Amino acid sequence: MDLDDMKLAWQVLDQRLDRQHALNLQLFREGRMEKLRRGLRPLVWGQVAQIVLGSVLIGLAVAFWTTQGHVVHLLVCGLLIQLYGVLLIAFAARILYLVQRIDHAAPVLLIQRQLAELRAWRVKVEAPVNAILGCFVWIPVLWMNLAWYGFDLWSPGFFYWAMGSGLVGVAAVVVVVWWMRRAGMARKIEDNAAGRSLQKAEAVLDEISRFEQE
Incomplete structure (x- = not known):
């Protein structure tokens, strides 16, 4: 076998290796993307359940304030629950x-950016709003529930x-978050706010x- 034949053989071998690597990468990516889809399903189901809960609260609130609207503070409670x-x-x-x-089907970098946008929403918007509202929403909920049974808690x-x-x-x-950040657990706070489904998708x-870079 002369030198040209050897070069041609090496080129053919390189092409076959490149095709094999591309096929392996495609199969690996497809498997991992299916895993990513499955990993995000609990997050999707949770949001569907939240929509159902929100709809129930709206229905109860409307039924409440339309019958208790003659009392100002009860009307306000019903409207607050409806808004929630x-x-x-x-x-x-x-x-x-x-x-x-x-x-x-997009490049990994683009999907990472999309997940980063999802993480930013959950960590920077949803989590702090829910934390603050959770400290107050029980007040109109309690007020409304007791008012159904004829107990009005109104008093200064x-x-x-x-x-x-x-x-x-x-x-x-605020104190707990500040202390955890001071203790170097800022990432843990963000991960908890983002949720396990999003963490699995990022992983x-x-x-x-890593596979593409190897």
């Missing part, structure tokens, strides 16, 4: 939109106590990225 239900639906719809727009003393409890809750959240993309 709308917010739950809006937040869930935003998450579903961000998940749906993920292009699983109860109102100030309830609002004070909510503010204490907010302060506690899958990291696997694909």
Whole structure:
């Protein structure tokens, strides 16, 4: 075999190896992308459940304030619960939109950016809003539930106590977050806010990225 034949043989072998590597990469990517889809399903189901919950709250709130609207503070409680239900639906719809727009056929870098947008929404918007609202939403919920049975909690003393409890809750959240950040657990806070489904999806993309670089 002369030199030209050897060069041609090496070129053919290189082409076959490149095709084999491309095929392996495609199969690996397809398998991991399916894993990514499955990993995001619990997040999707959670948002669907949140939409149902928000719809139920809206229905109950409307049924409440339309019958108790002659009492101002009860009307306000019903409207606040209705607004909270709308917010739950809006937040869930935003998450579903961000998940749906993920292009699983796109380059890994683009998908990572899309997941980063989803993470930013959950960590920087959804988590702090839910934490603050969670400290106060129990007040109109309790008020409305008891009013159904004819118990009206209205009094300046109860109102100030309830609002004070909510503010204490907010302060506690702020202190805990501050302490965890000071202790070097900022990433843990963000991961908890992002959720396990998103963390698993990010890990899958990291696997694909490493495989492509090998």
